[in-house]
Structure formats: structure tokens, C-alpha cells
Amino acid sequence: MTKIPDRTIERLITYRRLLQKQAVEGVISIYSHDLATLAHVKPVQVRRDLMEIGFSGSPSKGYGVQGLLDYISGILDMPGGTKAALVGAGNLGRALLSYFNGRSSTINVVAAFDVDTNIIGRVIAGCRCYDIQELGARAKEFGITIGIVTVPATQAQSAADALVEAGVTGILNFAPVPLRIRPDVYIVQVDITRALEKVAHFAKPQSAKEV
């Protein structure tokens, strides 16, 4: 199979979430048109995405919900699940721990790490917080493959370096700093300050009717 584009993967994740809801509501099959409406995209986009991954529907029936769900999960998920580590158990880190935990059955945040001795040893959302020094050892122990960075900007690069050193192959970075990392480690930057500033800009009255 050729490489699936980044944007398509994002939409597949959205489709899966919507399909899960449809499945529990007892929907057996769904048209590209309906899935598109739910996902806020055009029907042809849905059909193209499913073509991309090689999933076929049938005319007059649409796509089988359960079949499509399993098919997408087969593409997205790591068999056996994914174990993640969170580095930086401050306000944001702890909130994300609670947020992520139990939301996905296939991705589990199994350990948190920090430098603050007040936090080390605590258990947050069923997840123990260790000294950052132990990252390498615990990563091996738990089989951690991805890392979540929620430290202050000044420490983001070294946190990322430590994660790479510990063998992770993907990093979710919440610090507002572009990370410099080996190209074989996949990075997703979630820049919430930038997102807020973006909203502020486009919400300006001018941006709609600029001269």
C-alpha cells in the first residue's frame, strides 16, 4: 500500500469516531453523503479517502458501518495497543492525563514524568508520576513508544531528547517551540497559544471586510 496522506489520516480518525457513535445507535450501513455531513466534508472527499485505503462500499447500500470501523482501526492502530509517556505533570499535563485516560482503548498513557519532587510519586488518573531520570528504564519496562511533552518551553527540547533517547518513535508536543529531532521520529505540534491567536485574528471585524 502506498503512503496515506497526512490529511487523510486525520479524516479517518474523525470518521472512526463518528462511526463508533453510529454503530452504538444501531446504524448498519451509511452513505458517503451522510458520513460527509457528520464530518463536515464533501461526499466525494469521503469516497476518495475510502478509495485511498482500499475500502469498498456497495451502490444502494453504502458502506458497512462495522466493517469500515474495523478496517479503519486496522490501519490506524498498533496491534496490541500503544503505550505513551507524559513528560511534565504540571497543570496542563495533569489535565491531559485525565482527559486521555479511558478515552481510547488502544492508546494508554501509562506513566508520567517530572522533575518536581512534590509531584513525583503521586498518582494522577491511575498513572504514577516518576522522576524524569527514570524515563529510560520505565520506557523499557512499560513498552512505551510515544511521548507527550507538556513542559515549559525552555525545557521542551531536552524533554524531547530524553524521550527519543528512551526509544519513542512519536512525540506529541504541547510546548510552543518547534522541536529539532531525528527525522524518523514523528512529531505532532499542538500549539494552543497559536490556535488562540489565530482565532483572535480571524475574529477581527477587519479580516472579513479588509480594504
Added chain:
Amino acid sequence: MTKIPDRTIERLITYRRLLQKQAVEGVISIYSHDLATLAHVKPVQVRRDLMEIGFSGSPSKGYGVQGLLDYISGILDMPGGTKAALVGAGNLGRALLSYFNGRSSTINVVAAFDVDTNIIGRVIAGCRCYDIQELGARAKEFGITIGIVTVPATQAQSAADALVEAGVTGILNFAPVPLRIRPDVYIVQVDITRALEKVAHFAKPQSAKEV
């Protein structure tokens, strides 16, 4: 001025952040090459972005740091600053309140709203939490123009509707649900669960050497 592309705005926000750091370090002027390195983009991308907004540098001197900073801020910021409301003062909402507060001088989260009577009345990061019923009144009182949605998925749509009703022109949505809103209200979706799943997918060993 013609409309500035979405992606360009995102980069301008990044440039500004990097330039601020350079400015305090005493850097007077900077080449597209250097700014590009800091932002993890190509030099030509920087030059094209600055061309897009009509800012000129000089050969052999590069771009004036302070001048560029002011120029970008003039484009991005609302004169007089932007007031935001946060709806949903749960774990994530409270963490974001602390995170945003004091980070930007031009965007202030001035009020939080929730339905939980245990939370209403509390002050988090210098920001009082009101009953969601008061949203309309407080929005006018404080001059709120953008909203941040951090409620559970099931209530995201109604929270967004309430914000639009209260007159906001932009929404930053953290709930994993595509919002259906008037097209003149600008929405930025920050889907952290999707971001995590995306990392998990691309961190799969297979995704590099798929059959």
C-alpha cells in the same frame, strides 16, 4: 490588502514569537535564512510570507527585528486587545485558563462559565467563574469577542450556540466534535485526541515500511 492565507497567518504567529525572543536578546536585524531555521521552514517561505503582508527588508541587512515585530502585530492583533470567555471550567478548562493567562498581552481570558454550582463563584487564575446563564450579560459587560469551548462533547454544540448568541465572532473548540455554526463565526478546532491518535499511527513501525 487581499486576504492573507490561513497558513501564512499561522507562520506569522510563529515568527512573532521567535522574533520577540530575538528582540530581548538584542538582535537588531535578521536574515530570512536565520528566521527560517528558527521556525523550521525554508528561507523562501519566510520571504514569501513577508512579501504577502508587504514588509520589506534590505539586502545585506535582512529584516529589522523590531519593525517586523510591530508590523506583524499590527496585522494579527485587534487594536485594544481581545477579550475571551472560557466555557467549561473542568480539568482541561482550568488548566487552559492558567496556561493562557499572562502569556499574551493582547488576548485576555476575562471570564469563565460553567453549569456546575461547585465551580461557579470560584476564581481561577484571576478569572471568575460565572453561571452559564449569565453568558450573554457578562459578554456585553466585558466586551468579549471570542470563546473557548472546553465542555464535554455532548454539550459542545449548545455551548457554541450560546457563545454565538452572546455575540462572539470566533471560537476555539477543544471538544472532539465538528461544530455547526454560522459561517461568519470563525472556528478553530483543536482536537487533542485526534492529535494523539495521529502520533500513534505515524509512530507505527509499519507506517514507514508499509507493504
Added chain:
DNA sequence: TACTGGCTGTGAAATGGTTAACAACGTTAT
């Protein structure tokens, strides 16, 4: 002054992603 080097500014090409348009097909109704 005339020359050189390295930078900016920008038309043009390339790339990546989205949308239009339509052929092929299964289901239903006649």
C-alpha cells in the same frame, strides 16, 4: 569607480490536495 558576494523580491514551475464529472453497478419497481 567598477566589481564581487550575498541577500531580497518575485514570476514561473512543481507539488499536494480538493472538487467536478461521469462511467459502472446494484437495487427496486414496473
Added chain:
DNA sequence: ATAACGTTGTTAACCATTTCACAGCCAGTA
């Protein structure tokens, strides 16, 4: 059985964005 309908699968056109390639310019140098 077959015609009509509405859907899928897909090619080709389209659009936005990025990148290339190079002209124009400014400072420094002989």
C-alpha cells in the same frame, strides 16, 4: 426482464500552497 434511480469508484480538472530559479539591489573592496 428490463428500465430507472441513486450510489460508488475513478479520472481529470482545478485550486492552493510550496519551491525553484533568477533578476535586482545594496554594501563592501580594490
